[in-house]
Amino acid sequence: MLAVQRMQPECILSSASSSPVEWIPELLENCAVCGDRVNSDRLGSPACLGCIVFFRRSIIHSAKYRCLRDGNCLINYVKRRDCIGPRRPSPSYSDPPILYPEGEVHLIDRLIKIQNRNFENHKELSVSCPRRATISDVNKMFKWSFNNAIEWASQFDPFQKLTNEAQKCVLSEYGVAFLVIDQGFRTVKSNGCWIMQNGTYLHSDYHYGQAEDVMEADYKCLRNHFEFVTALQIGIQKPFEAMDIDKFEIAALKSLLLVTPSFPKRNIFSDYQERMTALKNKCFTELMDYLSIHYPETHVERFGSLMLILGEIRTAVKMIYNHSKVSDLFDFRKFDPYVRSFLSA
Known part of the structure; x- marks a missing residue:
């Protein structure tokens, strides 16, 4: 199992799986x-x-x-x-379904506790005064995101059963998705900047917040940076703001990204497909239940909007990998070995 720096998983879900046939x-x-x-x-x-x-x-x-x-x-x-x-009473089957224990805390409610603790840690370690992010900040944010993603994914037993190599393959996308979601959530209502977990920022103007004696970047670098930050703001920040997305929905997105995979290696969870399907259905059900209570008039539309955001997050992950080839701030070759071990998986 992959090591997490200064983190311990809260608890592990049971290996129970739901029957494909549901009694209504x-x-x-x-x-x-x-x-x-x-x-x-x-x-x-x-x-x-x-x-x-x-x-x-x-x-x-x-x-x-x-x-x-x-x-x-x-x-x-x-x-x-x-x-x-x-x-x-449940109907009898020839092969009775194994259900979640009565009284068990809902999956997403449990994960929100981990998320709240992570957010508190981010807040405690944030810079005292907002400033332009450096490559050291970007490297650190990737490390935080991979650590948080490992802890989160470890609450799903199929992930724990994967080999270390397979886990790193999952995290090569899933950890970057964590970075996008947490930064997007922190950026909501921010004026013109993309905010990282530690309070540093990226502005669409490459030189915004830089010291005056810093060497001017070439036009191609300026344009790539502008397009990258603007795309994050349009694809992630604006939908989050328009929905006034909350912590429960953020936790649901993080969970659904794991159980509806699009990882570099296909069929990575093929040996645990039935269990992954049960977890996916559980996440969908809990999210819809939550939305129907808090947004009774628009819960169906809101559910659809969240599904569209999943696609935007995956697009942002690919965009970060592409940007790493042309950016000095996101140059993976300059990151520490721990971060590179996931990004090169």
Whole structure:
């Protein structure tokens, strides 16, 4: 397993996999709790949107409430089903599906804890005063991104089962995607600059923020730099800003990039295809559930916009590799051996 500098994975997902056949219970006409219009049955019994939000928030925040129906029912994390009703029995299969353990924290919710810790580390190690990024900063940001990507991918058991060579092949794209996402999220609402995780920046004007005695770059260098930064702003920053993307959606994008792979070596997860499909479906389901609660009127359109952003992120990864051939700031040959070991995989 690849080593991560100063990082420890939170926990490892079970190797359970879901059955390709799903039981879809027939929705009742009314919410089992309050009698309102049914939105879905994701909690086990038909429930309206208000009750779904109510119980989900109770779980996430470990909150305690009093049931408004009779005033005596204490609703908390452990007994949330007492008001909803018993879980419907699963149908029997000749080969019963192995499901996630009851009460398990949602996958993306778990990963958000890792993401929040990473963001705090980035903030603590940021420069005190914004300045133009140097090649040393760029090298450091790649190192942070690869470390964060290793920790994140290690929460998915198929990644852990790959050889070190295969893991590096995955990270050669996935680690750079982490860099694009984290920098894009930090750049939201930034005025004219692309912000890196440590607070340094790239401006479309190559010489912006440089000392006056620095040697002038040639026209080709200036143009390449301008096109590179502008493309990042148009392809990543603007969609993030337009959607006002949040941390849950960022975590979902990071997860989906791993379980919907487009890595240099095809079929790299071919031995674990069933498990990867189950994880992909779980990510899709959790994302759609989240969007349907927080954006009930536009959740379908928002889901589609996030899928389009996945394509923009992959395009940005390829653009960074191409830019490394013509840029002094992104010249991989000048990076330290740890970073180069992934970029040359």
